[in-house]
Amino acid sequence: MQSTVSRYQAMQEQYGETVAKPSWTGTILAEGNWVLDDSDKISAPLVLATGPITEAKLTSAWDVEEESGSALDFLARVKPFVPREVFRFPAIPQPAYRFRVLQKWEGTVTSVGDNEFVAVIRDLTDLSFPPEEATFSVEEVPEPDLSLVFPGATFYWNVGYETTLSRQRKRVSVLRFRRLPAWTRSDIEAVWRTAATLKSLFGLRDKPTESTGI
Amino acid sequence: MVVDSCVETRSGRPIALEYLEQLGVDISKAVKLVVVTHWHDDHIEGASVILRAAQQAEVVCSAALSRDEFFEAVAVAKCALTEWPGTAEFSAIFKTLTERAASGVRPKSIGPTWAMAGQCLLSLRNMGRKCPAEVHALSPSSGSMSLAFHEIAQLLPEYGRPHRRAVALRPNQLAVVLWVRVGDARLLLGSDLEGSTSPTLGWQAVVRSTTRPTGRAQIFKVPHHGSKNADSPEVWDQMLDSSPHALLTPFASGSTPIPSETDIARLRRHTEHLYCTSPPRGWSPPKRPTAVEKTANEVARKRRAIVGPMGHIRVRSNCESPSSPSVELFGSATAL
Numbered sequence: 001m002q003s004t005v006s007r008y009q010a011m012q013e014q015y016g017e018t019v020a021k022p023s024w025t026g027t028i029l030a031e032g033n034w035v036l037d038d039s040d041k042i043s044a045p046l047v048l049a050t051g052p053i054t055e056a057k058l059t060s061a062w063d064v065e066e067e068s069g070s071a072l073d074f075l076a077r078v079k080p081f082v083p084r085e086v087f088r089f090p091a092i093p094q095p096a097y098r099f100r101v102l103q104k105w106e107g108t109v110t111s112v113g114d115n116e117f118v119a120v121i122r123d124l125t126d127l128s129f130p131p132e133e134a135t136f137s138v139e140e141v142p143e144p145d146l147s148l149v150f151p152g153a154t155f156y157w158n159v160g161y162e163t164t165l166s167r168q169r170k171r172v173s174v175l176r177f178r179r180l181p182a183w184t185r186s187d188i189e190a191v192w193r194t195a196a197t198l199k200s201l202f203g204l205r206d207k208p209t210e211s212t213g214i
Numbered sequence: 215m216v217v218d219s220c221v222e223t224r225s226g227r228p229i230a231l232e233y234l235e236q237l238g239v240d241i242s243k244a245v246k247l248v249v250v251t252h253w254h255d256d257h258i259e260g261a262s263v264i265l266r267a268a269q270q271a272e273v274v275c276s277a278a279l280s281r282d283e284f285f286e287a288v289a290v291a292k293c294a295l296t297e298w299p300g301t302a303e304f305s306a307i308f309k310t311l312t313e314r315a316a317s318g319v320r321p322k323s324i325g326p327t328w329a330m331a332g333q334c335l336l337s338l339r340n341m342g343r344k345c346p347a348e349v350h351a352l353s354p355s356s357g358s359m360s361l362a363f364h365e366i367a368q369l370l371p372e373y374g375r376p377h378r379r380a381v382a383l384r385p386n387q388l389a390v391v392l393w394v395r396v397g398d399a400r401l402l403l404g405s406d407l408e409g410s411t412s413p414t415l416g417w418q419a420v421v422r423s424t425t426r427p428t429g430r431a432q433i434f435k436v437p438h439h440g441s442k443n444a445d446s447p448e449v450w451d452q453m454l455d456s457s458p459h460a461l462l463t464p465f466a467s468g469s470t471p472i473p474s475e476t477d478i479a480r481l482r483r484h485t486e487h488l489y490c491t492s493p494p495r496g497w498s499p500p501k502r503p504t505a506v507e508k509t510a511n512e513v514a515r516k517r518r519a520i521v522g523p524m525g526h527i528r529v530r531s532n533c534e535s536p537s538s539p540s541v542e543l544f545g546s547a548t549a550l
Contacts, residue, residue, distance in 0.1 A: 120467065130497070130500070130519045131519070134517040154378070
C-alpha cells in the first residue's frame with residue numbers, strides 16, 4: 001500500500017499538481033470501493049496514516065468503464081489521476097480503553113507455596129517509601145505468566161482506574177511478570193571470564209590465622 | 215571494628231559510618247576490621263562505602279565464600295539483567311580493594327581475609343593499650359564449607375533459564391560468628407548462624423569446637439533475629455554468662471516476622487536483659503490514597519513494610535570490670 005502512495009506523489013510531480021496535502025504521503029490503512037456518481041465523478045475513499053489517522057475522500061472525473069471497484073485499483077488504472085477535491089473528515093472521538101495508573105510496584109518473588117507466593121515489593125510511585133512484603137494468591141497471576149512465578153522472578157504490580165470501551169470506570173489491579181531473556185552460552189562465558197579475573201585478584205590468598213600484629 | 219552494614223533509609227548512608235562520625239572517630243585510621251558476616255542484603259548494604267572510608271581496614275568475609283561459585287555469583291551481579299544487591303555489594307567491595315592496591319595503600323595483599331572457625335582475626339596487645347583486644351572467628355565450620363557449594367550454586371545462571379534475582383537461601387550455615395574480647399569484657403556476635411542436627415554444622419559445631427576461646431560472654435548479639443532455628447541452649451549454658459545482655463534486630467520479611475512472641479518468651483527465660491533495635495512486629499505499610507489501599511488490600515493477602523524507623527542500642531562496658539554494662543536505647547530501640 002505504501003508504493004501506491006508513492007506513485008501518487010510521482011504523478012503530482014509529473015503534472016505539477018499540488019492538490020494533495022503532504023499529510024497524504026503515508027501508509028494506506030484501509031480503502032473503500034470507488035464509486036461513480038450521477039455527475040460522472042468518482043469517489044475513492046482511503047484511510048491514510050501519517051501520524052494520526054486521517055480519513056480522506058478523493059474525487060476525480062475521468063471516464064472509467066467499470067462502475068465500481070477498489071480504490072487502489074482505481075489509482076492504478078486511471079491515468080492521469082489528479083484529485084480535484086480533498087476532504088478531511090472531522091475527527092470523530094472514538095471511545096478508547098484507558099488505564100490510569102494510581103500506584104506502581106516492582107516485586108521480586110522470594111518464595112512460592114501451593115496456592116500463593118511471597119514477594120518483596122518496592123514502590124515505584126514514591127521511591128521514598130520502604131520496601132514491603134506481600135503475599136499473593138496465584139489466582140492473581142494471569143495464566144500465561146504462571147510459569148514465570150519462581151523465586152527470583154520479577155514482576156510489576158499496577159493499581160489504577162480502567163476506562164472500558166463502554167466508558168465504564170473500574171478500579172483494577174494488574175500483575176504482570178517480566179519475561180527476561182534466557183542466559184545464553186556467551187552470557188555464561190562472560191560470567192566465567194569476570195569470575196576468573198576476580199579470582200585471580202582475590203581468590204588465591206590464603207590468609208594465615210595469626211594476629212595481624214597491628 | 216565494624217560488623218555488617220545497613221543503610222539509613224533517609225540519608226542512604228551506612229548507619230555505622232554516621233554513628234562513628236557522630237562520635238568523632240577518625241574512620242580512616244581507627245577502623246581495623248570490616249567484617250561482612252555473610253552476603254545477604256540485610257547484612258551487607260553499604261559495606262563497600264564503609265570500606266572506602268576505613269582506608270586501613272581489613273575486610274573479613276566467610277571462608278565459605280572463597281569458592282569459584284561465589285566469584286561467579288559476584289560476576290553475575292555485573293552481567294545479569296536483574297539486580298543482585300548482596301553480590302553487587304561484594305562486587306563494589308572487590309572494586310575498592312583493587313583500587314587500594316593500585317594506589318599502594320595495601321601493598322601486601324589486596325584480597326579479603328577469608329574467615330573460618332578457629333581463626334584469630336585481630337589481636338591488639340601492644341601500643342600502650344590498657345586492655346588487650348582479640349577478635350576470633352567461631353564459624354563457618356569446616357563441615358559447612360561443602361554446603362556453601364550447594365547454596366551458592368543455586369544462585370548461578372543456567373543455560374537456557376531466564377535471568378532472575380538472587381534470593382537468600384536457608385538455613386544459614388555460612389555466616390561468620392565472632393568472639394570479641396577486650397580486657398575482661400567478652401562479646402559473642404552471632405550473626406545469622408542457624409542450628410543444625412549435625413555436630414559439624416552451625417551452632418552445634420561452634421559449641422563443640424575445641425579451638426574456640428574459653429570464657430563466657432557478657433554481651434550476646436542474638437543470632438538470626440532470635441529465631442528458634444538459631445537458638446542453641448548449649449550456647450546459653452556454655453558460652454554466656456548467666457543473664458547476659460542480649461541484643462537483637464528484628465526481621466519483618468518472611469512468612470512470620472521474627473522474633474515472634476514465642477521467640478521473645480524463650481529468650482527471656484535465658485536473660486532479663488533483652489533488647490531489640492525496633493519493635494519486633496514489623497511495620498504497617500505506608501498510607502496511600504484510599505483507592506490504592508482498597509485494591510491493594512483486596513489483592514494481597516498480607517502486606518507489611520519490612521524496613522521501618524531504625525533504632526540503636528548502645529552497650530558500654532568497662533573492660534576491667536565488665537559485669538554491669540550500661541545500656542542506652544535510641545530511636546525505636548526497645549527493651550523486651
